[in-house]
Amino acid sequence: MYHFVNLSVQPVKPRKHFFQLKFSAVFFFSLLSLFSHAQNTLSVRVKSEAGKQPLPGASVTVSPLNKGTSTDSTGLAVLTGLPDGAFQVEISFVGYSAVQKRLTLPVTKIIEVELEEAEGEDNPNIIVTATRTDRSIRNTPTRVEVIAGGEISENVSMRPGEIKMLLNETTGLITQQTSAVSNTANLRIQELEGRYTQVLRDGFPLYSGLSEGLSLVQIAPLDLKQVEIIKGSSSTLFGGGAIAGLINLVSKTPTEKRDLSFLANATSAGGFDLSGFYGQRFKNIGVTVFGSRNSGKAYDPSSTGFTAIPKFERYTITPRLFYYGNKTNLNAGVNFITEERLGGNMDYIKNNNAGYFEKNNSVRFTTQVGITHQINTHVSLNFKNSYNHFGRLTTIPSYQFDGLQQSSFSELSINAGENNLQWVGGVNLYTDKFSEVLHSNHPLRNYNYNTVGSFVQNTWSPTDKFSLESGLRGDYTSPYGFVLLPRVSALFRFSNRFTSRIGGGLGYKLPTIFTEESEERQFQNILPIDQNSAQYEKSIGANVDFTYSTSLDELKLSINPLFFYTRINHPLVLSSQGMQKAFVNVDGYTDSKGMDLSFRLTLDDIKFYTGYSYTIAQNHFGGQTATYPLAPKHKLHFDLVYEVDGSLRIALETYYTSQQQLADGSTGRSYWLTGALIEKSWKHFSLFINGEDLNNVKQTDWGAIYSGPITIPRFKDLYAPLEGRIINGGVKIKL
Structure with a gap:
């Protein structure tokens, strides 16, 4: 019996091993199956919606996994090592609206995505370039405001020949007129003088120094795709000059x-504008061409005997060529502007009789080259070069200012990393040479500055709730020495509706004679900068903002308060030295602090926008505190727009500017301005009529704007419009 049992048990042992082996194999292959399912591959092909062309360099990101890559020359992006599950995938490309798709992995087919060109200032997916990272505006830690789409189109109908009004409508920005008869102007951010604002064109510093007073009234908006605005110290990004902020004018691309x-x-003031733009891409080649002729007659609406708008004639031509290779993209272009501007006594201009006048003859020639080489999906090499030649002859009775500014900008940089961790680093050389032609025994104001700089910037996004952007720049300029500029910004996304940004950094400005004060004097009796005693103007600034956005069906609401502080140590101030004046660094500081508040409400085809600025700008010199001249404490803007896309636009605007402290100790009056625009569009053309300053507010109605005889006037500070009510109208053709 025992033997029988023993025999019966023997066959059981091998069956036990067999089942163990079978279980182990099943467990192994199950793990292998799970592992293989957790290593999914996602393929996305990105094309343009309009032409169905592949978009090389588009970003494809799975934010929850901190994984991302870029498309190749065929528009294909491949992400590997992705687990099973449902994930939000974002696809974005510079100049196009980003797309978010919720995909459930695994997927076996290639996902086809078409991107639409980004339009509209309300689009949070607009890609910004001023921060060097080419991120969408909603994912950029640095606070950037973008003017795009409808706002630019509206400004083209209001002021086709200049961008002064486009910028002046932005909360926290103001254009300060620097000549009572020539209509020249500088741009102020948070009420600080225009020399503290850096204006770029496609990331190139072109508008500075001698050209500042004329730049805003010489740049036409028809070929602009968007305008990017960074408020606060931003010198770490593109070098000196961005103490108050940075404006990047982004051109249209093919x-x-x-x-x-x-x-x-x-216009009813005798102005006439003709302009045209052409752009198109042909496979690997693209081209854009912009040209314009802008002119105006001498205009004196108040019968003061002086021009509120000068007689002028300007021509602009800007051709650009683009090449799109498998790994290398190139763009190159030139810009040529020539203008004759004559303001002053109406009797002199019309009848050539004796009287006060200001003639400004200027010629600008600029070249730009940009090359981007994609080393691999995560690394690109970039090269930029520009040359700017700006000549200006300013003539007033018994005095001439004749100068030539030649500047160049060269930069080599590298971009590396993925969406969750990006690096940008590079070196640059900026040259700025000013040469004056001697027309009197006044000492020449020549200078030759060469600035060598290097920078590094990191953007770290460990989660979709937080991003940190930090940067460091070091610049050396002979003869002023070395300056180190750190900068940091952080983005907190508390929810899809509520975000906050906080940032700060250092800035600097090279000493030059080109300021609002010297522009007002046509540079007469201004001594050259004493390079042995002058030093950088250095600043520190910080800001924090909060954005709340919500929507209910067709109703969209956005509220955005910004709090800011900027301090400039030892600023350059124009001081008297006998009969002449010189710029010296004073003992003390200038600061600007306050709040900008933006409120936007959209309901179907109706948009309502309110912007309010509260600013306290002061000089703290020698233990004394004084109000910064021409810095209104309160500014308010209402904008109501009814727009049926491609058919009709009706816009009503109202502005309020509070009292301002003037340089002579007096106080300027507060005032309201109103405007209205109607534009009717058809398939290929539109007609528009626009009215500015409809309530006809003019500073000349409140008193004389000059003292002394009419032949040798001494003009007072300008704080309100001079040209009064102006009606303009025209036609746009789009083929």
């Missing part, structure tokens, strides 16, 4: 669909 447009405009 698209697969032909972009051909023309504009003709006339």
Whole structure:
């Protein structure tokens, strides 16, 4: 019996091993199956919606996993090592609206995505370039405001020949007129003088020094895609000059669909504008061309005997060529502007009789080259070069200012990393040479500055709730020495509706004679900078903002308060030295602090916008505190727009500016301005009529704007409009 049992048990042992082996194999292959399922591959092909062309360099990101890559020359992006599950995938490309898709992995087919060109200032997916990272505005830690789409189109109808009004409508920005008869102007951010604002064109510093007073009234908006605004110290990004902030004018680029447009405009003040733009991409080649003629007659609406708008004639031509290779993209272009501007006594201009006048003859020639080489999906090498030649002859009775500014900018940089961790680093050389032609025994104001700089910037996004952007720049300029500029910004996304940004950094400005004060004097009796005693103007600034956005069906609401502080140590101040004046660094500081508040409400085709600025700007010199001249404490803006896309636009605007402290100790009056625009569009053309300052507010109605005889006037500070009510209208053609 025992033997029987023993025999019966023997066959059981091998069956036990067999089942153990079978269980182990099943467990192994199950793990292998799970592992293989956790290593999914996602393939996304990105094309343009308009021309169905591949978009190389587009970003494809799975934010919850901190994984991302870029598309190749065929528009294909491949992400590997992805686990099973449902994930939000974001696809974005510079100049296009980002797309978010919720995908459930695994997927076996290639996902096809078409991107639409970004338009509209309300689009949070607009890609910004001023921060060097080419991120969407909602994912950029640095606070950037973007003017795009409808706002630019609206400004083209209001002021086709200049961008002064476009910028002046932005909360916290103001254009300060620097000549009572020539209509020249500088741009102020948070009420600080225009020399503290750096204006770029496609990331190139072109508008500075001698050209500052004329730049805003010489740049036409028809070929602009968007305008990017960074408020506060931003010198770490592009070098000196951005103490109060930075403005980047982004040009239109070629698209697969032909972009051909023309504009003709006339004003009740005798102005006339003709401009045209053409852009198109042909596979690997693209081209854009912009040209304009802008002119105006001498205009004196108040019968003061002086021009509120000068007689002028300006021509602009800007051709650009683009090449799109498998790994290398290139763009190159030139810009040529020539203008004759004559303001002053109406009797002199019309009848050539004796009287006060200001003649400004200027010629600008600029070249730009940009090359981007994609080393691999995560690393690109970039090279930029620009040359700027700006000549200006300013003539007033018994005095001439004749100068030539030649500047260049060269930069080599590298971008590396993925969306969750990006690096940008590089070196640059900036040259700025000013040469004056001697027309009197006044000492020449020549200078030759060469600035060598290097920078590094990191953007770290460990989660979709937090991003940190930090940067460090070191610049050396002979003869002023070395300056180190750190900067940091952070983005907190508390929810899809509520975000906050906080940032700060250092800035600096090279000493030059080109300021609002010297511009007002046509540089007469201004001594050259004493390079042995002058030093950098250095600043520190910080800001924090909060954004709350919500929507209910067609109703969209956005509220955005910004709090800021900027301090400039030992600023350059114009001081008297006998009969002449010189710029010296004073013992003390200038600061600007306050709040900007933006409120935007959208309901179907109706948009309502309110912007309010509260600013306290002061000089703290020698233990004494004084109000910063021409810095209104309160500014308020209401904008109501009814727009049916491609059919009708009706816009009503109202502005309020509070009292301002003037340089002579007096106080300027507060005032309201109103404007209205109606534009009717059809398939290929539109007609528009616009009214500015409809309530006809003019500073000349409140008193004389000059003292002394009319032949040798001494003009007072300008704080309100001079030209009064102006009606303009015209036609736009789009083919």
